[in-house]
Amino acid sequence: MKTDILIIGSGPVGATYARILSEQKPHAKILMIDAGPKVSDKIGQHTKNIADPKAMETAQILSQGPKKTPYPMISVAERAMAVQRGELSADILARAGTHLVLDQIDDIKNNEMPSISMSTNIGGMGIHWTCACPTPGNDEKITIIPENEMSKALAKAREILNVTQSAFPSSPESEAILNILNQTLGTNHAENRQAQPMPLACKTDEAGNRYWTASDVILGNTLENPNFELRSETICRRLVIGKLVNLEIGKKTENTNNNYLITNDQFSITGAEIEHIHSGKKETVEAKIVIVAADPLRTPQLLWASGIRPKALGHYLNEHPFVFTFVELDKDLVKKHSKNRKSEIENRKSNDPTVGVFWVPFDAPNHPFHGQIMHMDLSPMKTTIEETENGILSDSNPKSQIVNRKSIVGLGWGCLKESNFDDQIVFSETEKDYFGMPKMNFKFQYTDNDLASIEAAKAYQKKVVNSFGKEIKDGGQTLMPPGTSLHYEGSTRMGAENDGESVCDTYSQVWNFDNLFVGGNGVIPIPTASNPTLTSVALAVRSCERIVQIL
Structure with missing residues (x-):
């Protein structure tokens, strides 16, 4: 099939992209996909808005990927103390509505972010979040974006999120x-x-x-746009790269650790290979614009699986203590x-x-x-x-x-935690995770x-x-x-120039690609101590300015 815009991920950031682009370009075809299921009657609603406790628990369980039973209701303090005692288990480390990235006890023990988790459902982790939207403080501000532009984007983000x-x-x-x-x-x-x-x-x-607020609120009237389509339980396996100019994807050189050279050559994503998880049906979607807003873990995972491997991809992984x-x-x-x-x-x-x-x-x-x-x-x-x-x-x-x-x-x-290149997601060349994508391990x-x-x-x-x-x-x-806060940043960080220390520019456009954008907390390039969702939505607002110009 063909679409104008392909959005991978339906959480608050993906929903922001869909809403703004639908408003700005109402005739553009937008396809949004998510690997997770629809977990409640209303698309992408926050679980706290589900009045029936049993229905809320069902929604949480459906979000938990491989874990299909309720997690024990223990406090965050009890969970942490269990870890300190060495009582590591998949039950103790995860929380309702999320599932551990590392679901085997040996993997948990051998990793430096044992609690790292994600949600797999329409609406992403945004249907489980605390909804906290504090304004970033002085040392938490992204200085590579002009302050007046960032203030304007933050104001729009507050409006979208009903802060x-x-x-x-x-x-x-x-x-x-x-x-x-x-x-x-x-x-x-x-x-x-x-x-x-x-x-x-x-x-x-x-x-x-x-x-x-969750994705249902953010999407608003977008769901009524006949040019908008949302597919659940549909995973993107690989992005298809075209228009290669004097560059071989996967080639390494002696003077760089990159998987492709830092040059002025431009590439395009011509499409994406997607698969409906339950039926196994596969197809290639052609798209003019591709936005990967899966989460700070699966966004770099997809780029890596597609052969898009800039030096900084998956590195500078950060989470506030x-x-x-x-x-x-x-x-x-x-x-x-x-x-x-x-x-x-x-x-x-x-x-x-x-x-x-x-x-x-x-x-x-x-x-x-x-x-x-x-x-x-x-x-x-x-x-x-x-x-x-x-x-x-x-x-x-x-x-x-x-x-x-x-x-x-x-x-x-x-x-704040210092930002370091060696704090990273390590993707496996051979092993696969629960979803059949490159297995992730973590250094932190x-x-x-x-x-x-x-x-x-x-x-x-x-x-x-x-x-x-x-x-x-x-x-x-x-x-x-480590991993408990769910506030993971830096894995697809933005930068002011294409020097190998970032994955995208200040408009979230991936370096060397004319139609590929990334979104989510992973784009935040600096350490923060505050909840990051407001900033991530603001960065998506800013990113839409560039996309509207391209379309």
Whole structure:
């Protein structure tokens, strides 16, 4: 078949490309494919928007690739402590809605990113994410893009994602949490970088019901465009390269580690070999523009499998270290730091225990960390002292009451990790993964500077914890095992020039190719401590400017 635009990957970034290009070029044919299945009635919706708990669990299981049973519901701290004890298993390391890249226990033990995971479904990991969209801090900014252009792209990304800081209602607990955080942080910070509600990709209605942003929201009216087609359970095996000029793909030379030379020669992707996973049906799609936005792991994997192997591909793999701990919010502190009014959380309708998310922004040098604070109400929504006549509890039932309420605060602190060429994805020439693509292994080491940053993050987090009270027993400060954050960057990094240290330019166009673009967190060229999705969507917005010019 023929199409104008082929998009590989249906997560937030792929959906952004589809939406903008559909709006800008409504008559262009767009084909989007994803290796994963449709997991709910509504295409690409966030699992937190699925009201039926059983249907939500089914959606998570369908996203888990080879793992077709529920993962044990253990906390991130329990998971990390199990790893530290050497209790490595595929069950412990993954989380609901994701599956480990390394699904064999020997591979897990022999790799330096044991928890590295992905989701395989329509909507990608975007149907499972926390929706946190913090604005990058000073040292997290991509300086090779003019600041005014990046600010404009970030603003558009917020609009696409429906970013708000009002997803959760104010409560005495939230007031206390923010007051305590800001007292600890102090006043020595940049403008608007004080502790505040986390910017979240979410819409609320007049009744306060939340609808979390995922690919369904991002795509919007794109799904109604007759020129747009979305295929599930369809994998791209290889990109077909044409128009080779004085260049042999796969040839190595003595003066470079590249699999092709750094030259001004231009190439085109003439098509893509795709396969429907269940039926095995294969076909070649001809496309004018190809966008690979699979994820930071499978995007470089596809390029590598296609013989597109620039020196930087899969290298400079980065993920911020993340330290997590839990405290029980002291009720006396709530009274001290907030107005005396009834807590909003007592009237919550959702089964989701999260009732507030807060942000301590990255702001070097005063606070060179990213703080993400989760307020969780771990008491049952309703309970009763004795049985009712029909066993049903309701607001009108006078015997229904809330007892043993516990407000738990989870405090996560991330710091920058130095970017290094040797932190990398290693693709196998012979072995295949679960999907029949080149098997991936991982090299990832903390430098002395990284270890010092981690200790500094721990010390600052401990300072915050002491302001709240005491850590929960068995929920103490823990450095999460590499791969846990799911925020993988750098594997298809952008650069200002084609010098072998990057895969694409600042418009996400792959060097030496006139119609190949890459998208996702892997494009981010610098270390960050904050959640990267907002930046990745902004980079896709900017990339569309170039694509519209080409079409």
